[in-house]
Amino acid sequence: WMGSDSDTNPREKRSLEDDPVDPGDEDKDKDKDDGDGDDNDEPTPKRPRVSDTTGPVKRYYKKKCALMFGYVGTLYQGLQQNKSATHTVEDVLEEGLRKAGAILPCDGHIGRLKWSRSARTDKGVHAAANVVSFMMVHGREGLIEDINRFIPSDCRVFAYRRTTNGFSAKQLCDRRRYCYLMPTSCFGSPSAAEVEEDTAPRPFIFTEEIRSKVQRVLNCFMGCKNFHNYTIAKSADDQSAKRYIQSFECSEPFMVEDMEFVRLTVLGQSFMLNQIRKMVAMTVMIVRDHDRLPGSVEDIMDATFAKRKYPLPKAPGTGLFLDHCFFTHYDATRGTTRGTLEFDEVKEQVEEFRMKRIFPEIARLEQKDHQCAGWVEIMTRHPIDYVGLLDVTAPPPVQNEEKEEGKQQVQESQIICEDRNPIAFVCNNQKVTIFTESFVERNSRRWVDDGHGAHNAPQVSHRMGYAPYVHGFFTPLSPHFVVQSRPSYNATLRTYIQGKWVITLFVPIQALVQTQDTQC
Numbered sequence: 001w002m003g004s005d006s007d008t009n010p011r012e013k014r015s016l017e018d019d020p021v022d023p024g025d026e027d028k029d030k031d032k033d034d035g036d037g038d039d040n041d042e043p044t045p046k047r048p049r050v051s052d053t054t055g056p057v058k059r060y061y062k063k064k065c066a067l068m069f070g071y072v073g074t075l076y077q078g079l080q081q082n083k084s085a086t087h088t089v090e091d092v093l094e095e096g097l098r099k100a101g102a103i104l105p106c107d108g109h110i111g112r113l114k115w116s117r118s119a120r121t122d123k124g125v126h127a128a129a130n131v132v133s134f135m136m137v138h139g140r141e142g143l144i145e146d147i148n149r150f151i152p153s154d155c156r157v158f159a160y161r162r163t164t165n166g167f168s169a170k171q172l173c174d175r176r177r178y179c180y181l182m183p184t185s186c187f188g189s190p191s192a193a194e195v196e197e198d199t200a201p202r203p204f205i206f207t208e209e210i211r212s213k214v215q216r217v218l219n220c221f222m223g224c225k226n227f228h229n230y231t232i233a234k235s236a237d238d239q240s241a242k243r244y245i246q247s248f249e250c251s252e253p254f255m256v257e258d259m260e261f262v263r264l265t266v267l268g269q270s271f272m273l274n275q276i277r278k279m280v281a282m283t284v285m286i287v288r289d290h291d292r293l294p295g296s297v298e299d300i301m302d303a304t305f306a307k308r309k310y311p312l313p314k315a316p317g318t319g320l321f322l323d324h325c326f327f328t329h330y331d332a333t334r335g336t337t338r339g340t341l342e343f344d345e346v347k348e349q350v351e352e353f354r355m356k357r358i359f360p361e362i363a364r365l366e367q368k369d370h371q372c373a374g375w376v377e378i379m380t381r382h383p384i385d386y387v388g389l390l391d392v393t394a395p396p397p398v399q400n401e402e403k404e405e406g407k408q409q410v411q412e413s414q415i416i417c418e419d420r421n422p423i424a425f426v427c428n429n430q431k432v433t434i435f436t437e438s439f440v441e442r443n444s445r446r447w448v449d450d451g452h453g454a455h456n457a458p459q460v461s462h463r464m465g466y467a468p469y470v471h472g473f474f475t476p477l478s479p480h481f482v483v484q485s486r487p488s489y490n491a492t493l494r495t496y497i498q499g500k501w502v503i504t505l506f507v508p509i510q511a512l513v514q515t516q517d518t519q520c
Contacts, residue, residue: 061139067132074154114135175328249264
């Protein structure tokens with residue numbers, strides 16, 4: 001303003017609303033004459049200040065808060081945002097929070113708000129009460145109603161609570177409680193379903209005796225166990241595979257949409273990928289095969305916790321949902337001042353969402369797709385090898401992913417052979433691959449047979465289950481197929497028979513397949 005033509009400092013320009021009111025202004029207005037000669041001139045009324053009409057403006061600040069919400073995960077590709085998923089629960093929740101004003105446009109990605117989730121759910125898995133923590137603009141009345149107005153009806157926000165600045169929903173969650181709704185018909189024994197042709201099938205009744213069998217299997221999961229067989233990409237020596245299960249209970253049967261279900265409720269510190277679904281699948285299969293088990297239930301369950309790797313079945317994810325997250329230590333230390341994260345004031349809303357939205361959705365999907373019934377039918381045709389599970393000296397079988405997903409399998413002893421490609425066939429649910437001589441010649445450099453294997457050539461390997469590896473290679477010096485195991489297993493099997501290719505595999509199968517003029 002010093003360099004401008006104006007002699008007035010812009011800082012001194014104040015609006016009419018900001019000008020202070022001088023008490024003597026009223027007396028001056030009374031004495032002022034408007035020039036019309038009238039002695040009864042009234043003072044000119046002044047425009048009221050903003051503070052007199054609207055009151056002081058209330059400001060809202062961003063603070064760390066914990067938000068409880070629930071959702072039906074049928075139409076979502078999981079909870080967490082990721083690049084491969086186009087429609088997740090966090091996508092719609094973030095959109096609703098931004099439209100309601102809980103997240104400002106200048107905040108950017110939710111990662112900048114210290115976003116943390118207490119539990120993650122996969123595709124199609126529901127949640128009755130999940131908790132996320134982030135920096136949130138809070139304090140405004142009607143904020144929860146505004147958020148629910150901007151999100152779909154299958155996702156509901158129940159309440160939020162102001163927390164400490166260092167709060168993290170993932171790290172401070174002590175326990176998680178999951179539930180699985182399983183139709184009671186899945187626990188029926190296969191022998192009980194076999195009836196005569198002239199007799200109508202008898203309806204399955206979930207008795208108290210069957211419930212006690214289910215509870216007996218569930219009790220084997222309690223405690224600190226090594227669940228490396230109940231997940232993927234975990235070895236027996238990995239300490240992260242050890243998880244603590246506090247309780248695992250089976251409820252009494254109840255009706256939902258004209259279908260009878262039981263609720264399997266598991267409470268633990270944390271769970272790995274597919275752990276609960278495999279625990280439920282193992283429970284169902286042992287109860288169904290209870291009369292034909294080669295050993296006791298406890299011995300079979302202990303074999304699944306042993307260091308030996310063994311593929312276990314996996315139940316469908318239709319009936320699984322997250323029931324509740326516990327913050328026991330935080331509530332004991334900070335709950336008195338900040339408020340507990342049990343959210344007792346919205347327990348009725350959570351229960352209503354669980355009973356009216358999640359339970360009917362699970363029953364509707366089961367009546368429509370019959371996922372649990374179809375999975376049980378597949379497992380009936382391909383039961384668990386309990387004898388092999390108890391035999392610790394036997395090698396693990398090959399896990400067939402097609403059997404697990406319910407796809408059509410290759411028939412036994414059916415040969416899949418293409419010209420100049422490896423020959424693969426299935427025998428006793430074991431996949432065997434034979435590499436033809438032309439295939440090896442096209443993928444090798446120089447082959448030298450010195451009686452101990454081939455050198456200076458890439459070996460073609462085929463993985464049979466988890467261990468051991470089996471290496472097979474041809475030698476052009478003699479019509480032999482050499483089978484060699486990894487040196488780490490200290491196996492020295494080498495088979496040379498003139499005129500025949502004899503294959504010895506480290507799996508309990510034997511197969512004879514005619515291929516042209518050569519017998520395998």
